[in-house]
Amino acid sequence: MKQLLKHCDILTLEQGGWRTWKNAYLGVDGDTICYLSETAPLERYDEEKNLSGKLVLPGLINCHCHSPMVFLRGLGSDLNLQDWLFQYIFPTEAKWTDAGVRAASELSLLEMIACGITSFSDMYYHCDEIVGAAIEAGIKLNVCRSTQGRPDLPFAENTDCKEGVALFDRWDGAANGRIKVDLCIHAEYTNTPDTMRAYAAVCKEKGTRLHLHLSETRSEQEACIQKYGMTPAFLMDSLGVFDNPVLAAHCVWVTDEDIELMKARGVSPVHCPSSNMKIGSGFAPVQKMLDRGLNVTLGTDGAASNNNLNMFEELHLAAIIHNGYLNDPTVMKPADLLKMATVNGAKAQGRGDTGELRVGKKADLIAIDFDKPHLIPALDYPAMLAYAVQDSDVCLNMVDGRILYENGEYKTLDAEKIKATARTALEALY
Amino acid sequence: MKQLLKHCDILTLEQGGWRTWKNAYLGVDGDTICYLSETAPLERYDEEKNLSGKLVLPGLINCHCHSPMVFLRGLGSDLNLQDWLFQYIFPTEAKWTDAGVRAASELSLLEMIACGITSFSDMYYHCDEIVGAAIEAGIKLNVCRSTQGRPDLPFAENTDCKEGVALFDRWDGAANGRIKVDLCIHAEYTNTPDTMRAYAAVCKEKGTRLHLHLSETRSEQEACIQKYGMTPAFLMDSLGVFDNPVLAAHCVWVTDEDIELMKARGVSPVHCPSSNMKIGSGFAPVQKMLDRGLNVTLGTDGAASNNNLNMFEELHLAAIIHNGYLNDPTVMKPADLLKMATVNGAKAQGRGDTGELRVGKKADLIAIDFDKPHLIPALDYPAMLAYAVQDSDVCLNMVDGRILYENGEYKTLDAEKIKATARTALEALY
Numbered sequence: 130m131k132q133l134l135k136h137c138d139i140l141t142l143e144q145g146g147w148r149t150w151k152n153a154y155l156g157v158d159g160d161t162i163c164y165l166s167e168t169a170p171l172e173r174y175d176e177e178k179n180l181s182g183k184l185v186l187p188g189l190i191n192c193h194c195h196s197p198m199v200f201l202r203g204l205g206s207d208l209n210l211q212d213w214l215f216q217y218i219f220p221t222e223a224k225w226t227d228a229g230v231r232a233a234s235e236l237s238l239l240e241m242i243a244c245g246i247t248s249f250s251d252m253y254y255h256c257d258e259i260v261g262a263a264i265e266a267g268i269k270l271n272v273c274r275s276t277q278g279r280p281d282l283p284f285a286e287n288t289d290c291k292e293g294v295a296l297f298d299r300w301d302g303a304a305n306g307r308i309k310v311d312l313c314i315h316a317e318y319t320n321t322p323d324t325m326r327a328y329a330a331v332c333k334e335k336g337t338r339l340h341l342h343l344s345e346t347r348s349e350q351e352a353c354i355q356k357y358g359m360t361p362a363f364l365m366d367s368l369g370v371f372d373n374p375v376l377a378a379h380c381v382w383v384t385d386e387d388i389e390l391m392k393a394r395g396v397s398p399v400h401c402p403s404s405n406m407k408i409g410s411g412f413a414p415v416q417k418m419l420d421r422g423l424n425v426t427l428g429t430d431g432a433a434s435n436n437n438l439n440m441f442e443e444l445h446l447a448a449i450i451h452n453g454y455l456n457d458p459t460v461m462k463p464a465d466l467l468k469m470a471t472v473n474g475a476k477a478q479g480r481g482d483t484g485e486l487r488v489g490k491k492a493d494l495i496a497i498d499f500d501k502p503h504l505i506p507a508l509d510y511p512a513m514l515a516y517a518v519q520d521s522d523v524c525l526n527m528v529d530g531r532i533l534y535e536n537g538e539y540k541t542l543d544a545e546k547i548k549a550t551a552r553t554a555l556e557a558l559y
Numbered sequence: 560m561k562q563l564l565k566h567c568d569i570l571t572l573e574q575g576g577w578r579t580w581k582n583a584y585l586g587v588d589g590d591t592i593c594y595l596s597e598t599a600p601l602e603r604y605d606e607e608k609n610l611s612g613k614l615v616l617p618g619l620i621n622c623h624c625h626s627p628m629v630f631l632r633g634l635g636s637d638l639n640l641q642d643w644l645f646q647y648i649f650p651t652e653a654k655w656t657d658a659g660v661r662a663a664s665e666l667s668l669l670e671m672i673a674c675g676i677t678s679f680s681d682m683y684y685h686c687d688e689i690v691g692a693a694i695e696a697g698i699k700l701n702v703c704r705s706t707q708g709r710p711d712l713p714f715a716e717n718t719d720c721k722e723g724v725a726l727f728d729r730w731d732g733a734a735n736g737r738i739k740v741d742l743c744i745h746a747e748y749t750n751t752p753d754t755m756r757a758y759a760a761v762c763k764e765k766g767t768r769l770h771l772h773l774s775e776t777r778s779e780q781e782a783c784i785q786k787y788g789m790t791p792a793f794l795m796d797s798l799g800v801f802d803n804p805v806l807a808a809h810c811v812w813v814t815d816e817d818i819e820l821m822k823a824r825g826v827s828p829v830h831c832p833s834s835n836m837k838i839g840s841g842f843a844p845v846q847k848m849l850d851r852g853l854n855v856t857l858g859t860d861g862a863a864s865n866n867n868l869n870m871f872e873e874l875h876l877a878a879i880i881h882n883g884y885l886n887d888p889t890v891m892k893p894a895d896l897l898k899m900a901t902v903n904g905a906k907a908q909g910r911g912d913t914g915e916l917r918v919g920k921k922a923d924l925i926a927i928d929f930d931k932p933h934l935i936p937a938l939d940y941p942a943m944l945a946y947a948v949q950d951s952d953v954c955l956n957m958v959d960g961r962i963l964y965e966n967g968e969y970k971t972l973d974a975e976k977i978k979a980t981a982r983t984a985l986e987a988l989y
Contacts, residue, residue, distance in 0.1 A: 236932055
């Protein structure tokens with residue numbers, strides 16, 4: 130089927146900068162963009178959609194999430210980290226069932242799709258359920274089984290790792306490539322050098338990516354230096370971890386030397402500002418990482434530490450908190466932020482065929498309704514997206530040419546049924 | 560007319576803490592709350608509204624705004640403060656006409672009403688237009704004429720001050736008290752000791768409040784100490800300014816001694832986190848001010864430095880940025896934040912008859928629709944309001960018993976006409 134989006138403004142990347150096409154046309158053939166111009170196409174399309182007053186841009190890519198944790202949203206707010214984790218989060222997670230994770234995943238997808246996310250990187254347990262929910266929804270997913278080392282077990286007997294590899298063998302490339310499976314090292318502090326070295330080797334053998342937490346808190350950074358005489362980044366590199374493409378969540382406490390190492394080894398940091406602020410981790414040196422040319426991406430983290438999965442909130446926070454912290458309004462430019470949320474995320478997910486709007490790329494896109502009081506005037510689209518646009522301004526979410534969401538309605542998911550199932554499942558959890 | 564809101568959860572204040580009434584009833588007689596219970600009333604109401612699944616709470620009070628600056632939204636983003644002000648903001652403001660300010664005010668009211676604001680404190684020029692727009696909309700407004708001293712003129716000839724006093728005489732108490740007029744000292748650095756002393760005396764004579772900017776930037780704080788040998792707070796106090804009730808916007812760089820002084824003199828600080836972050840001012844010591852028992856309030860500032868007027872964004876930012884800055888997840892409790900956005904704001908505006916839901920108080924309230932994927936589960940209402948609720952979740956805005964907004968529709972304003980007028984006026988501005 131061929132679809133035409135017409136009379137919309139469109140944001141594309143040209144030589145690294147954002148260009149706005151005015152009152153333009155975007156054609157989609159199957160799952161791929163086939164036309165993009167300010168001139169109407171001559172050929173006929175099966176379906177045409179008038180998007181006058183709307184801005185079309187690449188779909189947002191959430192590079193770090195634990196999506197089923199939406200069921201833990203708001204649980205034990207405002208405690209110190211240890212009390213929160215050990216008295217609230219872990220005991221609740223211990224009650225998870227496959228059905229519970231499926232219900233939570235579906236709820237999380239309602240939220241992510243409505244706020245313009247077309248692809249996300251997820252780290253959790255019961256991953257078959259997450260994959261099933263994502264395939265049904267039509268969203269893109271890089272999933273990994275959260276993997277913590279067991280120093281008391283030989284590598285081959287470690288259930289986490291075996292499940293992670295089996296997940297890769299079972300699902301990688303499924304649903305026309307919409308599902309990708311990454312491997313995982315949960316974090317330096319939940320693994321041993323042996324398990325990290327072994328995971329790194331398996332990842333290299335499978336030819337996939339590693340998703341991990343890196344230098345999230347000051348205590349993690351300091352404990353690693355005390356234990357190993359080096360930072361988590363240098364430790365991981367010494368174990369072969371960075372021989373793979375790596376998605377490194379948080380990177381709050383990375384040193385200048387860590388940044389140079391990550392640049393040299395092609396590690397993609399994921400900035401998670403809501404989570405870093407809410408649980409008091411601190412300010413990641415994002416402008417410094419951008420200045421050094423790292424492929425910085427953006428993520429929501431899980432809803433337990435956020436408390437939602439709203440990428441426009443992350444864009445907004447990333448745009449302003451560093452100005453406040455550095456007392457400098459000139460840092461964190463909207464144009465860079467928008468790349469973090471789109472094309473950089475696609476690169477980090479190993480999806481070179483998406484993340485920007487261009488003929489030949491996948492039709493993964495969203496539209497923003499600018500006919501809202503809080504979006505008038507719209508003098509500068511990237512600035513508006515970074516500072517003013519809300520999740521509820523998203524009026525279209527399309528993945529691989531398929532509309533998942535339009536004007537408040539879900540096209541692939543039954544929202545009322547999912548909310549009802551979630552409420553029933555939550556009664557069992559609390 | 561008597562109206563009954565039924566089957567809603569309701570947040571009230573009991574002995575300083577928030578209490579949730581479940582599946583409850585709130586009756587309104589004219590402009591006043593006449594009933595609040597989990598038991599249905601026996602008497603008949605003229606109109607009944609089923610708000611099942613909704614949370615009813617006091618309307619939000621935006622204590623610092625320059626509402627017409629919505630027309631400058633996104634203008635000259637990411638510049639240093641001087642270039643931004645002198646190359647973009649001031650030259651654009653110089654083009655203002657009464658009609659332009661009226662159009663901008665009306666646009667700002669669409670935005671504020673939709674995000675649950677029932678009262679706001681505004682500082683600007685062409686104030687008759689702002690008052691006119693607010694009266695038409697039915698929102699509550701504490702307005703003041705921005706006043707900058709002219710050291711070359713005797714006090715009686717200072718146009719700013721004369722206009723401010725005339726505004727008070729013309730409008731204070733209008734529209735059943737929905738309009739209040741404050742006096743203004745724009746800031747220490749835009750006035751002289753003589754003009755500040757004179758404004759303070761006029762304010763005392765009129766028996767109203769003063770709205771001012773205080774210690775917003777480090778350079779302002781340091782320059783004042785260099786010039787006068789004391790901080791802006793101590794300077795103002797020495798001139799009699801704090802003999803009046805004072806709404807002090809920003810307070811980013813106030814010292815511990817300033818905080819003690821403000822406590823002793825009953826000054827209400829207005830925290831404006833978006834603006835403080837975006838233009839790089841820094842982190843106001845809000846938890847410290849709360850700990851000392853100051854009546855801390857919340858505000859959006861103008862849209863030029865925000866870029867919207869969304870109080871839920873301010874709540875959210877205030878809830879998390881200080882955790883990040885202080886590396887402490889336990890600071891800035893949702894219960895305190897919610898008071899900042901409601902009852903504290905009412906006190907600072909001199910509106911003892913609103914800011915909380917209680918029989919005998921004015922019916923100034925909003926409802927939040929919790930049947931949204933991103934609000935499930937709702938384990939803790941204040942935490943959900945601080946961390947997860949979005950502006951678009953507001954489904955009812957009532958002021959003095961009159962519905963201004965319900966389920967996306969404005970009841971007192973013609974949104975399409977206002978947006979069209981705004982677009983025409985903006986063409987003349989840019």
